[in-house]
Amino acid sequence: MKKRCLDILEQSKSRGWVLEPEAKEIMKLNGLHTCRNWWIKDAADIAALKKQFTYPVVAKVISPLIMHKTEKGGVIKNLNSADELTAAFKKLSSLEGFEGILVDEMISGLEIIAGAQDDPQFGKVVMIGIGGTSVEIYRDVAIRLAPLTENEALRAIESLRGLDLLTGYRGAVPVDLKALAGFFSRFSKLVFNLGERFKSIDLNPVMCRGEKILIADARILL
Amino acid sequence: MNLKKIIEPRSMAIFGISMTNPEHPANIIYSKNKYHYQTKIYCINPSGGTFRGEKVYTGIKEIREHIDVAVLVIRSDLIPAILLECIDAGVSGAIIISGGFSEAGRHDLQEEIRQICLEHDFPVIGPNGLGVFSSPFINTLFFQDERFVKPLEGVIGLASQSGGILVDLMIRFTQEQVGLSRALSIGNKAVIDEVDALRFFNSDPRTKVIGIYFEGFTPLRGRDFIAELKKTRKPVVLFKAGKTPSSMKAISSHTAAIAGDYFVFNEIIKGTDAVEVTTEPDFLSACEALSYYGLRKLDSVAILTLSGGHGVIASDYFHQLGIDVVPFPDPDSRELRDMLSVNIQEIASFSNPVDLTGSASDEDFIQSAKYILQRDYVDGLLVLYLPFIPKMTSSSLPWRLARLRSEYDKPIIAYVPYIPKFGVFIEGFEAHGIPVTHSIESAAKMFKAIKRKK
Numbered sequence: 001m002k003k004r005c006l007d008i009l010e011q012s013k014s015r016g017w018v019l020e021p022e023a024k025e026i027m028k029l030n031g032l033h034t035c036r037n038w039w040i041k042d043a044a045d046i047a048a049l050k051k052q053f054t055y056p057v058v059a060k061v062i063s064p065l066i067m068h069k070t071e072k073g074g075v076i077k078n079l080n081s082a083d084e085l086t087a088a089f090k091k092l093s094s095l096e097g098f099e100g101i102l103v104d105e106m107i108s109g110l111e112i113i114a115g116a117q118d119d120p121q122f123g124k125v126v127m128i129g130i131g132g133t134s135v136e137i138y139r140d141v142a143i144r145l146a147p148l149t150e151n152e153a154l155r156a157i158e159s160l161r162g163l164d165l166l167t168g169y170r171g172a173v174p175v176d177l178k179a180l181a182g183f184f185s186r187f188s189k190l191v192f193n194l195g196e197r198f199k200s201i202d203l204n205p206v207m208c209r210g211e212k213i214l215i216a217d218a219r220i221l222l
Numbered sequence: 223m224n225l226k227k228i229i230e231p232r233s234m235a236i237f238g239i240s241m242t243n244p245e246h247p248a249n250i251i252y253s254k255n256k257y258h259y260q261t262k263i264y265c266i267n268p269s270g271g272t273f274r275g276e277k278v279y280t281g282i283k284e285i286r287e288h289i290d291v292a293v294l295v296i297r298s299d300l301i302p303a304i305l306l307e308c309i310d311a312g313v314s315g316a317i318i319i320s321g322g323f324s325e326a327g328r329h330d331l332q333e334e335i336r337q338i339c340l341e342h343d344f345p346v347i348g349p350n351g352l353g354v355f356s357s358p359f360i361n362t363l364f365f366q367d368e369r370f371v372k373p374l375e376g377v378i379g380l381a382s383q384s385g386g387i388l389v390d391l392m393i394r395f396t397q398e399q400v401g402l403s404r405a406l407s408i409g410n411k412a413v414i415d416e417v418d419a420l421r422f423f424n425s426d427p428r429t430k431v432i433g434i435y436f437e438g439f440t441p442l443r444g445r446d447f448i449a450e451l452k453k454t455r456k457p458v459v460l461f462k463a464g465k466t467p468s469s470m471k472a473i474s475s476h477t478a479a480i481a482g483d484y485f486v487f488n489e490i491i492k493g494t495d496a497v498e499v500t501t502e503p504d505f506l507s508a509c510e511a512l513s514y515y516g517l518r519k520l521d522s523v524a525i526l527t528l529s530g531g532h533g534v535i536a537s538d539y540f541h542q543l544g545i546d547v548v549p550f551p552d553p554d555s556r557e558l559r560d561m562l563s564v565n566i567q568e569i570a571s572f573s574n575p576v577d578l579t580g581s582a583s584d585e586d587f588i589q590s591a592k593y594i595l596q597r598d599y600v601d602g603l604l605v606l607y608l609p610f611i612p613k614m615t616s617s618s619l620p621w622r623l624a625r626l627r628s629e630y631d632k633p634i635i636a637y638v639p640y641i642p643k644f645g646v647f648i649e650g651f652e653a654h655g656i657p658v659t660h661s662i663e664s665a666a667k668m669f670k671a672i673k674r675k676k
Contacts, residue, residue, distance in 0.1 A: 119486050121442065122439075122442070123442050123445045125486060143486050156493060
């Protein structure tokens, strides 16, 4: 486990959860890609960074007091210009504990959910499912012991009832299952290596398009 | 821990022999083993004296010979001290029949015996179980012989967290003429649990298929179980109870294991080669089919029937279970038709299912089976055999089918409706190594059990 990961976890311990940009940093340090994102602490930085953004973007509040951002009105989607982003910054800055905003590029693709938890019988287990109604209504997920080889991860993905959605249902761009299996395997190894340092992890959603597997939101509970 | 001497003991000491209560479990265990099993028995009671003309020893140290297994049928609070005496005397392991531990709220007492055994690497089966059935060595299931169904000799090893369910399964297996290698009632599993049972059966030369009934793992033990499953070379059938909140509550008052989240269990087992079943009849069917055929590639099956309705029902079950019933190519259907009796050529169906109708003869049945098994797109054959069809007369049909199965190395499973007068056919199939079921659903599930996961 890299020192920077351990430092983030240690610093977050008293809060009980890891701020989203830092959770994403842990993922990136372990070979998992995220949507491009920027932690903006001062509205003036928006102008300096505006050429780097590919619109639309989403702005999310960063606050140690707000874990469930959507419920507190801390997420503003579909921002198409620096002006809109500046306005969003201003609006979000009124929320409690404000420490800046996270600007995420909005990526199109199929939504996947990945997660990890501590099971009383099996210890660290990882979960993968197809996002949206497949998970919520049909509970279409695969759960396996961490860690997984890429082959085991592929078998888990292939066991999903909604596999057709991944392989290009109705003309959609198919998800590269090998790339997704690699992602799930690397995630399971991270989970295993984290050991007792966390309670649960949610990567929701993970956006998938072809070979691109990008984490759009990450939550780590300690 | 080495279970060999508990399961194949040469000598056994029974603690708890009663001089006043002939129906005491210890006395029943004595009688059964004395007259029907080969292991040498020693009786122990602190009062000493004689029992049925034999010396009763006051303690384990009074016995001068080596004891492989101590069977404890005594008050639970006496057990820690007796275990230490057994360890000190060099006994190889113990079976604790007595209850009065975690299931009765005495977690402390169970933890005490667990620590003693772990510290001394002393294997113990139980407490609060029925112990071990392992013919011709030992049988600690304390039921009088006249009310005990002795299993047939076979290759299926059973382990069960519940003694009652184990007995129930033993009766079912025997009724269906399916034999057992051993049966272990692991009870509260203070020391030896399903992980150890799995490890033992995996190395046991008498066991080809492992069947385990259990209700929940102790914390984190599920991880060890999966690791052991991955090492196991033999087919494993799992029957886990405790899927609902009310059954989870029942488990905690039964043997004090955690039931956990069934959904997580079910998902994790999907990632292994183990076969999970959810009913007792399916447990039996899966164990039986695997004892004949083991796990194998089974993408597509063929159905050979004498009744269209039976064929349709079987097709539906296979579809539900994710096994293909692929229609035969037209040239093959025509070739098959031309081989058979003229009187059925216009009325039978020669695709898949192959429905020969009630006008077919034994010879049509055999020739069809042979042709089907020769097709490389068929991995297995379900025969829906109806002995009441007029021209189904030959009792050699099962034997001829068995020869075809061996020749083409493809599994055949037979459905035969059960009534005593069809016994000659049923026994014929079984005697020649073709498993028989009396429900079409069960036959389809047998194929599902032997299908290796991808």
